[in-house]
Amino acid sequence: xxxxxxxxxxxxxxxxxxxxxxxxxxxxxxxxEGHEVLAIDSDPMPGLAFSxxxxxxxxxxxxxxxxxxxxxxxxxRFRLRPDLDASAAVEAYANVGPDGVRFLQFGKLTGxxxxxxxxxxxxxxxxxxxxxxxxxxxxxxxxxxxxxxxGWADFAEVVLVVAEPTAKSWxxxxxxxxxxxxxxxxxxxxxxxxxxxxxxxARLVAEMTGLTVAAVVPWDEDLAEAERRGRPPIDDAPxxxxxxxxxxxxxxxxxxx
Amino acid sequence: xxxxxxGKGGSGKTTTSAVVARVLGRRGLSVVxxxxxxxxxxxxxxxxxxxxxxxLVAMRQALDEGDEEHAPEWDELIDRFGSDAPDGVRLAVxxxxxxxxxxxxxxxxxxxxxxxxxxxxxxxxxxxxxxxxGTLTRLQDATIDAVLxxxxxxxxxxxxxxxxxxxxxxxxxxxxxxxxNRIRNDEDLDRVRQAFPDAEIVAxxxxxxxxxxxxxxxxxxxxxxxAPAVLALIGVAERLLPVAS
Numbered sequence: 079x080x081x082x083x084x085x086x087x088x089x090x091x092x093x094x095x096x097x098x099x100x101x102x103x104x105x106x107x108x109x110x111e112g113h114e115v116l117a118i119d120s121d122p123m124p125g126l127a128f129s130x131x132x133x134x135x136x137x138x139x140x141x142x143x144x145x146x147x148x149x150x151x152x153x154x155r156f157r158l159r160p161d162l163d164a165s166a167a168v169e170a171y172a173n174v175g176p177d178g179v180r181f182l183q184f185g186k187l188t189g190x191x192x193x194x195x196x197x198x199x200x201x202x203x204x205x206x207x208x209x210x211x212x213x214x215x216x217x218x219x220x221x222x223x224x225x226x227x228x229g230w231a232d233f234a235e236v237v238l239v240v241a242e243p244t245a246k247s248w249x250x251x252x253x254x255x256x257x258x259x260x261x262x263x264x265x266x267x268x269x270x271x272x273x274x275x276x277x278x279x280a281r282l283v284a285e286m287t288g289l290t291v292a293a294v295v296p297w298d299e300d301l302a303e304a305e306r307r308g309r310p311p312i313d314d315a316p317x318x319x320x321x322x323x324x325x326x327x328x329x330x331x332x333x334x335x
Numbered sequence: 336x337x338x339x340x341x342g343k344g345g346s347g348k349t350t351t352s353a354v355v356a357r358v359l360g361r362r363g364l365s366v367v368x369x370x371x372x373x374x375x376x377x378x379x380x381x382x383x384x385x386x387x388x389x390x391l392v393a394m395r396q397a398l399d400e401g402d403e404e405h406a407p408e409w410d411e412l413i414d415r416f417g418s419d420a421p422d423g424v425r426l427a428v429x430x431x432x433x434x435x436x437x438x439x440x441x442x443x444x445x446x447x448x449x450x451x452x453x454x455x456x457x458x459x460x461x462x463x464x465x466x467x468x469g470t471l472t473r474l475q476d477a478t479i480d481a482v483l484x485x486x487x488x489x490x491x492x493x494x495x496x497x498x499x500x501x502x503x504x505x506x507x508x509x510x511x512x513x514x515x516n517r518i519r520n521d522e523d524l525d526r527v528r529q530a531f532p533d534a535e536i537v538a539x540x541x542x543x544x545x546x547x548x549x550x551x552x553x554x555x556x557x558x559x560x561x562a563p564a565v566l567a568l569i570g571v572a573e574r575l576l577p578v579a580s
Contacts, residue, residue: 093345098491121467123466220467221374222373223374244549244552245552246376249376
């Protein structure tokens, strides 16, 4: 479990469920609570940067930060250069965004597979080796069921499954729940119902997924408008019902630590 | 005739695929709808229901775990891992599985290999691809005849759509149509037009009827066939008809 003042969460869910908007808002609010926040986007497609208000960057982790394993040695094929530990890599390669949130992106899907592999190994190493007593981490995992788990959510103490009150969305959430339980990593799996429009929505999604509801984020025209402008909800719609619901989620998850 | 549908997760690929497949089916064409998403939901939008959709997923999983027999040919793949959807559409889940048997059509062939190598005869193949551009990057040139790029008027969605557009322009794809989804006003449509200045664009209005169909897990075409968004998607199918027939 987390030491006081640090929280590590990962957001998963169907594409378009609202993971990035909620994760970005969550990260900013957590930083305002005094946490040192590292927000990570492990999707090669952009998303989280917009919701955080961090300048979009093509750069993931540069090639020269990564070295290939010497033949005969043990361990993963690529590692960070020996003079870089996880904290140093965050300082060097994460962008600093509003409220002091650090933002690290997996890297865009335009480079060669070999480059992506280097970046991927380094990315996972950074997340795995972050010092326990420092960073709070907010992870925005790719949509769908391919990547989440299989080691990508290992850093998280709490995995938040984002689902809309639609059949496609809760079926995806159910599949993710099954994967998480099979994977055995996500001890604490909670549901965030997003785009709730009617009174019974939260109960419906909870029933369909079998998960405990941690937050109900209402459908919010102001948040949708912020998304269309590519602006962070917390800056453009700070008093919206959606941002207020994420604020209660932050309060609930930090309250116990 | 092979049509691929791409876009960011949640942009409306699956809804678009389903309406187009069924409209082409209604015109008497033989239609195979391939759910190439690793998180397959096409069954819901086609109208076979959530239980049947989950059954197809469970079949794929059983195959992955060695509890289900392999299919020797692609048409048997569709019989065994597929389902009959309304309007004569045959649906199959062909998402990549984790432990493939190399060369086997039902599992060792990825969606992109299947699209490249299988002879679908006279059938129109409608492939609902995984969110993002991964499958598209691996597709060989000239293995598809038309691509529908579904985008919402948000920077995130347009970014994915633009990269898809760049890729399909590089590959020898016959026809590219940008489906501008959830359009509320001229400003929304202008956002899409600016991002795709040379493209053929079809606007699909933001429509509570689609939200309502999604909520109840039924096909939009069955619930409210005359809703503005459904009519616009029928229009997308009709645009493809000259090449399809």
